[in-house]
Amino acid sequence: MKQTDFIAELEFLTTEQGGRNNPAHSGYRPHIEFDNYPDYLTSGQQTYIGQKTVELGTKVKAEIAIIGTEYFSKRLYKNMEFKFCEGSRTIGFGKIIEIINADLKCEDDIDQKTINLNLYPTDIKNRLKSDYRKNYGEAIWCIQKALISNKDFRSNRILRALIYTGNKDIVHLKKMIELARTDWRDLLLNAEYEHPNKRVRNFDNEFGKENIKASR
Structure with a gap:
């Protein structure tokens, strides 16, 4: 047994x-x-x-x-x-x-909402499902492992940036996870900026509300 x-x-x-x-x-x-x-x-x-x-x-x-x-x-x-x-x-x-x-056994006194993808905001789960479709289960598994192993992934902003830069491709999503493991700031640069000094998206906001309106 x-x-x-x-x-x-x-x-x-x-x-x-x-x-x-x-x-x-x-x-x-x-x-x-x-x-x-x-x-x-x-x-x-x-x-x-x-x-x-x-x-x-x-x-x-x-x-x-x-x-x-x-x-x-x-x-x-x-x-x-x-x-x-x-x-x-x-x-x-x-x-x-x-x-x-x-x-x-999980870490002592850890907030389950930070390590369980099922407890993250609905817009994140819905975007994963719509973007990765037949690879949805694998995408969840890859991100869930990242949440468990690295505290840097435990934020709505990082997860939205991962999903966005994954570009609906499971192979590319895995590459973006590795990029974030090396330096999460490089991930945000890819996700939120068009040029090094021009921020066009803010993934603290929900999907659909992430675009930053240009100032006149």
């Missing part, structure tokens, strides 16, 4: 609440959707602590081993909530009470 990633408190719904028809047994592996990460489902094997079976409508503590750990690197935290499902049907809800896999 895969090594335990975290310990959680689980609450199973009753059949009447839309849950399973039968009790769950240790080794059960439903899908997991973490709070504020609806874009990525993983599966989590449940090993119940102190018992082999859990009755519907009750709570239990369990060791959880997930797949896709790379995606959740530095993103999980104590008291983080999730739901577990069979297909589209929610079976129950959980809350992390201890993280065992240190690679998954």
Whole structure:
């Protein structure tokens, strides 16, 4: 069995609440959707602590081993909530009470709104979706990794500049991410200036409102 990633408190719904028809047994592996990460489902094997079976409508503590750990690197935290499902049907809800896999633990006291792309302004998410279409998932993944690994990316202005300079091309977007890793000021120069001394866009503003009106 895969090594335990975290310990959680689980609450199973009753059949009447839309849950399973039968009790769950240790080794059960439903899908997991973490709070504020609806874009990525993983599966989590449940090993119940102190018992082999859990009755519907009750709570239990369990060791959880997930797949896709790379995606959740530095993103999980104590008291983080999730739901577990069979297909589209929610079976129950959980809350992390201890993280065992240190690679998954996010920085202490970090604001989740700064590292989770899903919590950034709607205009950023909509522009990503419209610009990158079939590469939308890969674009999110690349930017999300940048947010986790480098504090310089954690601003609305930098993300809008990245998306704009990516020019709807996933390969070019990756090049712009590397440019920003080297010096984020070079990224802003590319995104906001026509000439070294002429600023024509301000990506502190939402997409559609970024153009700076020329003064008379």
